[in-house]
Amino acid sequence: MASLTPLAFAALGLLNEAPMHPYEMFQLMLQRREDENVKVRPGTLYHQIGRLVDLGYAEPLGTERAGNRPERTTYAITDHGRAALESGLRRMVAEPADEYPEFHLALSHVDNLSDHDAVTALRARADAIRARLAGFTEAATGLQAKGLATRYWLDVSYVRAMLTAQLEWLTATAERIERGDVPWDGPALATDTEPNSKETTR
Numbered sequence: 001m002a003s004l005t006p007l008a009f010a011a012l013g014l015l016n017e018a019p020m021h022p023y024e025m026f027q028l029m030l031q032r033r034e035d036e037n038v039k040v041r042p043g044t045l046y047h048q049i050g051r052l053v054d055l056g057y058a059e060p061l062g063t064e065r066a067g068n069r070p071e072r073t074t075y076a077i078t079d080h081g082r083a084a085l086e087s088g089l090r091r092m093v094a095e096p097a098d099e100y101p102e103f104h105l106a107l108s109h110v111d112n113l114s115d116h117d118a119v120t121a122l123r124a125r126a127d128a129i130r131a132r133l134a135g136f137t138e139a140a141t142g143l144q145a146k147g148l149a150t151r152y153w154l155d156v157s158y159v160r161a162m163l164t165a166q167l168e169w170l171t172a173t174a175e176r177i178e179r180g181d182v183p184w185d186g187p188a189l190a191t192d193t194e195p196n197s198k199e200t201t202r
Contacts (some may be wrong), residue, residue: 004088006038012057012085015077019061022046025074032148033139033156049075057081084107115184119174126170133163 004012022045027048029040052058058081063073077085103125110118136159143153150157176182 004051004084005048007040007044007049008016009085009088010034010038010040011045011048012077012081013050015052015058015075015165016082016085019074019076021072021074022049025049032143032153033136036156036159052081054079055084076167083118111184115177115182118184119178121172122177124169126167126174129163129170133160134168136160 010029011025013019014028018056020028023042025044026040026045026105029038029045030037034040046085049058052061053075058075059078061074061076063071067073110121113121136156140156143156173182177184
C-alpha cells in the first residue's frame with residue numbers, strides 16, 4: 001500500500017461509505033469530530049483526494065453544478081482503494097505504533113521542576129483535560145441524538161476513555177506529590193544507606 005497521509009486515509013474511509021464530493025466529505029468530517037484525529041482543511045482535502053485518484057484508490061464519477069455554486073466532482077472508492085483501506089486498518093488497529101508524545105517526554109524530566117511547580121503544571125493540565133472531556137462528552141451525546149450508529153464514532157468513545165484515565169492519573173499524581181508521597185529530593189536510586197527509599201523521581 002502506498003503511503004497515505006492521515007487525511008487521505010480518512011477520506012478513503014468516507015468514500016467507502018458512499019460516493020461523495022470533497023465539500024460533503026469535509027462537512028461530514030467536522031460533524032463526526034474527525035478534526036480531532038486529523039488536520040482537516042478544504043484545500044488540503046481536495047489535494048489528498050487528487051492523490052487518491054492518482055494512486056488508483058478513487059475515481060471521479062461526474063461533475064455537477066447547483067445554482068451559482070462552483071462545480072463539484074463526486075468521487076468513489078475503487079476496488080484497489082478498498083483493499084488498501086482494509087489492509088491499512090487491519091495493521092493500524094492490530095499493531096501499536098511508535099509515537100513520541102510531548103507529554104511523555106516532559107514527564108521523564110519533570111523532576112527538573114520544583115515539586116510546587118510540578119503540582120501546579122499537573123493541575124493546569126488536568127483542568128485542560130477536563131474541558132476537553134466535556135467537549136467529547138457533548139459530542140457523543142449529540143451523535144447519539146442524531147442516531148448515528150455507534151461504529152462510526154468509536155474514536156470519540158475511545159478518546160473519552162483515554163481522557164478520563166489521564167484525568168484520574170493527573171489528579172492522583174498531583175495529590176501524591178503534594179502530600180510528599182513522591183519524594184522530590186535525594187538520590188535517584190535507592191542505596192544501602194537508605195533501605196526504606198523504594199520510590200525514585202522517575
